[in-house]
Amino acid sequence: METFVFSVLNGVTYGLLLFMLSSGLTLIFSMMGVLNFAHASFYMLGAYFAFTIGAATGFWVALFLAPVLVGLIGAAVERWGLRKVHTNGHVAELLFTFGLAYLIEEIVKIVWGKLSIPYKIPPLLDGPAFTLWGTDYPAYRVFMLAVSITMLVALFLLLKKTRAGLIIQAALTHPAMVGHLGHNVPKIFMTVFGIGCGLAGLAGVIGGNYLVTDPSMAYAMGPIVFVVVVIGGMGSLAGAFVASLLIGLLQTFAVAVDATFFDLFGWAGLGAMTEVGRISISSLAPMLPFLLLVLILMIRPRGLMGDREF
C-alpha cells in the first residue's frame, strides 16, 4: 500500500512535468507539422537560466523570470529563424530544429561548462511535506505538483475560455482561413512557439534542481517527450495530458516493482537463475515508453486522441 501511494504521487508528479513539456511541443507540432527537436533544449535553458538568475535574485524570482526569458528566446527563434525556414518545407524545418538543439547544447557547455551545475532545491522546500507510514514525502515534490496543476488550469482557461485561445486553436488547424478573417496568423504562431518554449523553460526551472542540470539533460528528456506527443496524438492537449500521466505512472511503477521475469513467467518453466529469468522489471522501465511508442504507431497511428495520422 505504501509503495503504491508513493508511486502514484511520484508518477503523477513526473507525469505532470512531462505534460509541461509535451503541451507546448504538441501545440508547436500541430502548428509546424513536424516535431521540434529543440524543444527539450528550451527545458534545459530554463534550468540553467534559473540557476544563474536565482544566484542573484533567489529562486522565487527566477521561477518567474527564467520561463519568460526562455519564452522570449523561443519567440525570437520562430520570428527570425523558423518562419524563414518554413517556406522551404518540412525537411528544412526538421533539420533546423535538429541543428538548433546541438547549437543550444554547445552554447550551454561553453557558458556553464560540461559538468552538472549545483542547481539546488530552495532551502524553504528542502524538507518533508508530510509523513506517511513512517516515510517522509519531500515538500519539493508537492511544490512541483502545485506548479504543474496551476499551469494546467491556466493553459486550459487560456485555450478554452478566452477569445485569444479560440483564435489560437482555429489557427493551428485552419491557418489560411483564420488569416482571411483578419487575424495575424504569423504573430499567433510566434506567440504559440513562445508560450510552448516558456512552458518547457518552466519545466526546466522546477525539474532541473529536482533531477539534474547538466548539458545532457535535454538529450535525456527529449525522446520521452516525443513519445508522449506521439502517443497522445498530434495536436491534442488532452491526449498529451493522458499520455504524460500514463508514461509517468508506467515508469514510476516499473521502477518500484521488485520482481523479475522469473516471478512473472516462472509458471511457464522459466528458471530463476537463467539469463532471462534474472532480468528485473525495474531495469525495463527506461524501455517502456519506447515500446509503447512502437506499439501505438503500429496499432493506432494517430495516437490516443489525435485527429491526424503520422
Add this chain to the structure above:
Amino acid sequence: MTDAAVLDRAEGAGEAADPILAVRGLHAYYGKSHVLQGVDLTVGRGEVVALLGRNGVGRSTTVKAIMGEVAPVGEVWFKGALISGRPSHEIARAGLGYVPENRDIFPMMTVRQNLLLGIKDPRRPGRWRVDEMLDMFPNLAARADTAAGVLSGGEKQMLTICRTLMGDPDLIMIDEPTEGLAPKIVQQVGELIAGIARAGVAILLVEQKLSIALKIAARVYVMGHGEIVYSGTPADFAGRDDVRREWLEV
C-alpha cells in the same frame, strides 16, 4: 499607378465608376503553370459583380490572388490603396471579406464560436451582431452551441458567409457558394447574398449557376484561359449566345 489613374481607366469599358476594388493586369502562377494571364476587373462600392466561367479557367485563383493566398503579380487596389503583396490578414482588416469555396468552418467549435471568430476587433463592433445573425437563420440558431462539424453542406455554407460578415467587410468575395447544394438550399443562399447586397456590401460572386448570378448581379465578367473574355450587364449578356456557347456551356 496612382489612385486617380485607376479611376480614369475604370471609367472606360463599362467598368465601375467608383471602384472599391480595381484589379489591373493580374497574373498568377502555380509552379510553372501560368494560371492568370492579365486579369482586369473592378467592383464598385455596394455593387454586385458576378465572375463566371468554366471550371479551371482561373476564377478561384483570381479571388485567391486578390486575397494574397496565391502570390499575385500585378496590381490590386482596394479603397484606393495598393494591397497586392500584403499578407491576407491585413487585406481582410482593410475591409475585404473572402468566403473560400471549401466551406472552411472550424468543425470542433460551436456555431456561435465560429461566428465570434469572424469578429476582427471585439472593441469595434460592425454592422452585424451574432444574435441577429442567428435570428435570421433558424437552422443555425437551433445549433448555436453544437460543434459546427455536424452541420449540413448548406448550413456550413451559410455559416462561412455569416462568419465573414461578422468581420464587417465592405466587399465580400464569395467563391462558388451554391456548388453541390440542393435547389431549395441554393435559393436560400441566393436570398442571403441578396440580403448582403441590400445592406450595402459590395459583392464579387464567383458562380457557375447563371440563374443566381444574373438575378442579383449588376455586372457580369466571363473568364476564359486566365483572362477576362467578356464584361457587360446581365441584360446585355442575355443576348450574347456566342459568349455563352464559347465560354460557359460544357
